[in-house]
Amino acid sequence: MTCLFFAARLTLYPVHFFGGQVIASYYCRKLLEFMYNALERCGSCISTAATIALTLCLTGAGSGVLAMGGKTPERLSTRRDIQKAKPGVEDIDIWNLPIQDYPLLAKFKSVKQIGLDCSEGTFATDEKLKALAALSLTNVTDIILTNCRLITDKGIRALSKIRSLKGLGLEGTSITDAALKTMASEMQLSGVNVANCDGLTMTGLRTLATSKTLKEISFSADKLTQDEVLEPINLFRNITWCGIVDPHNKLDVKTIKEKGVEKNIRIVVMKTGALQDTYGKGDDIDK
DSSP states (O other): OHHHHHHHHGGGOHHHHSSOHHHHHHHHHHHHHHHHHHHHHHGGGGHHHHHHHHHHIIIIITHHHHHHTTSOOEEOOSHHHHHHSOTTOSEEEOTTOOGGGGGGGGGOTTOOEEEOOOSSOOSOOHHHHHHHHTTOOTTOOEEEOTTOTTOOHHHHHHHTTOTTOOEEEOTTOOOOHHHHHHHHHHOOOSEEEOTTOTTOOHHHHHHHHTOSSOOEEEEEOTTOOHHHHHHHHHHOSSOOEEEEEOTTOOSOHHHHHHHHHHTTOEEEEESOOHHHHHHOTTTTTTO
């Protein structure tokens, strides 16, 4: 029954696959994790859901799946896990790795994507991001921090030292406008998800909108008016894809998408973001 439910649930995901690797690979990562975990629990009953998930990942995410090699992230929770892992892995999950073991991560010179996201939400800290940035990992392109509620502007400031970084999944973090200023002026990001971040205001979104390198962005409209949503869209320089989380269905989607057509931007308006779809946070919105 669980497998059938999840297979049906997958039909909700394609809307999130448009755009960049940050969002695409995030969902593929979660779908693939589900499949491998379910295989351990219930064997062949997962085959239908697995087929659907792989089809969606390969069709919608493309390069995101290829970048991960079609595998789940290497889960590193202990010093022993790090010692056993091959140094050439490109995707690691370190959400519950103790900070004292972070120096050992320096062995993964080829790592491209790092995940610290989890349902618990308080294991990732600014101090851990500082420790991560100090490792001089020069191939890291994407860091996923969805639902990491203790991550603040200080953590983003630390990550700005990773010059190879291109994508940040920050949905559900405690960042403020100061972090958006850092991202716009001191980082060379191409994709960022800042939906469901309660500390952000129009001031920060205006600043982020002026980034010269940003091509893909997701943000929330729950505290914004229709005109305020249109304002950053008008300011976008190189954005080609924009995801807008509208939990209360208050936006005039037609008008917003027309603005996107005018600016050559693919705009997707959705009721829920990764925070709701992956971790069930705020699932009672408008119910």
